[in-house]
Amino acid sequence: MNLRTARSLRHEYELYVEREIEDYKDSVSRSVILSIGDEAVASLRAQEQLALDEMVLWDEVDRIIKKRLRIPTYQTWRRRRLKMLAKYKQPEHWGLQPDEPLVRAITGAATSESHVLVAGAKVEGAALFLAARGCEVTAIEPAADAVERVLSAAEAAGLTSRVRGYVSDLGHWQPDVALQAVVCTPEAFDGLTLTERSHVINVLQSATTDGGVHLVETIVAGRTAMTLDELRSSYQGWQISVERELGAPPCFLARKGSA
Numbered sequence: 229m230n231l232r233t234a235r236s237l238r239h240e241y242e243l244y245v246e247r248e249i250e251d252y253k254d255s256v257s258r259s260v261i262l263s264i265g266d267e268a269v270a271s272l273r274a275q276e277q278l279a280l281d282e283m284v285l286w287d288e289v290d291r292i293i294k295k296r297l298r299i300p301t302y303q304t305w306r307r308r309r310l311k312m313l314a315k316y317k318q319p320e321h322w323g324l325q326p327d328e329p330l331v332r333a334i335t336g337a338a339t340s341e342s343h344v345l346v347a348g349a350k351v352e353g354a355a356l357f358l359a360a361r362g363c364e365v366t367a368i369e370p371a372a373d374a375v376e377r378v379l380s381a382a383e384a385a386g387l388t389s390r391v392r393g394y395v396s397d398l399g400h401w402q403p404d405v406a407l408q409a410v411v412c413t414p415e416a417f418d419g420l421t422l423t424e425r426s427h428v429i430n431v432l433q434s435a436t437t438d439g440g441v442h443l444v445e446t447i448v449a450g451r452t453a454m455t456l457d458e459l460r461s462s463y464q465g466w467q468i469s470v471e472r473e474l475g476a477p478p479c480f481l482a483r484k485g486s487a
Contacts, residue, residue, distance in 0.1 A: 237309060240386060241302050249293050264289050309386070316360035316385060322353035329471040329479040330354055333441050334409045343405045345432070347398055348413030348445075352378045359390040364405075368416075370397045398428045403435035410442045417454055425454060429462045436484050442466075444480040456480060 253261060268288035300308070315321055319331045334344065346355045347368040355367045355378055367378045375393040382391040394401060398412075399420050410432050417425050432442065444459060459480045460468060466482040 236389075237306055238302065240309070241305050244305065244386075245294065245299055248297055248299055249290050252293050252297060261289075264292055267292055312386075313360065316356070316387075319357055322357040322360075324353055324357055329443055329481060330411060331357075333443055333471070333481055334358065334411060342408035344409040344411065345403070345407055346411045348416035349374070350413060351411075352381055354411055355391055356381055356385060356387060358409075358411075359387040360385070362390075363409075364390055364392075366392045366394065366405075368394045368396055368398065368401055370395065398432075399424050402431065405435075407432070407436045408440045410436065410440075412442075412444045414445055414454075422458075425458075426462060433463075433466075433484070438484055438486045440484045442480075442482045442484075444482075 265285065268285055268291075271292070272284065272288055319326050319328075324331055342363045343366070344358050344363045345366050345368065346358070349369070351367045351369060351374070355365045359365045359382065367375065369375050369378075372395045375395050379388070379391065379393045382388050397419065398416055417428070420428065436442065442463070444454070454462075456470065456478070459482075463482040466484055469481045471479040471481050
C-alpha cells in the first residue's frame, strides 16, 4: 500500500470514529451526557490533570464514549476496511457482470485518479464500482432522489470522497475537470433534440483526454433517443465498436485517439 492510501485510510478512520461518537451523543439524553462529563472530570482529577480546560474535558468525554462503544483500534478497523474494499472492487458486488462492456472497457482505460462521468438511470452500481476502483466519479441524474441514493450508497460504502452527485440533465451541465471516461444510459439523452444531443456530445468529447472512452448504451425499441447511426456520425475520428452481450442491448463504445 502506498503512502497516500495509508494516509487516506487513517483519515477515513478518524472520520469514522468522530461520526460514531457524534451519533452516540445525538442518541442519548442530556442527563447521560452530563453523567459522562462528571465521569470525565473524575478521571482527569485522578490523573492529576492540572489544565482542566473545556477542550481537555471534551477529549476525555470522547475517549469514554469511544470505550463504551467498543470502537475498534485503527489496525483492527484497517484490516476490516481493506477486506471490504477488495470486495467493493468486484463488479458482481454492484450487480455488474465481469465481462460486460463497462467493466472491460472503462476499467481498462481509467486508472486511479481518473475522472469518470456517469449519467442516466441506474447509475448507482456503475458509479460505486468505478469509485471503488479508485476513480473520481461524477454522477448526474435529473431526479433528486436518484442522486440522493447514489450519494447515500457512497457514504455507506465509505466512498463519499470519490463520488460527486448533480441533479441535472446533460443539456445543462458543463464538465469542470478533464474526463477519462463517460458512461451514459439512454435516459441521459431524454428530452434533448438532435441539435442538443450533438452539442452535449461535442462538450463531452472536448472534455475527454486522449485515449479516453465513451460508453453509450443503445436505445430500447420505441424510445426517442440516439441510434447507432447517429452515434457513429457523432464520433467520427474516434475508434468505434459496438459491444453486444447476450440478453442485453448493444453498447456503443468509442475511444478518443491522439490529436
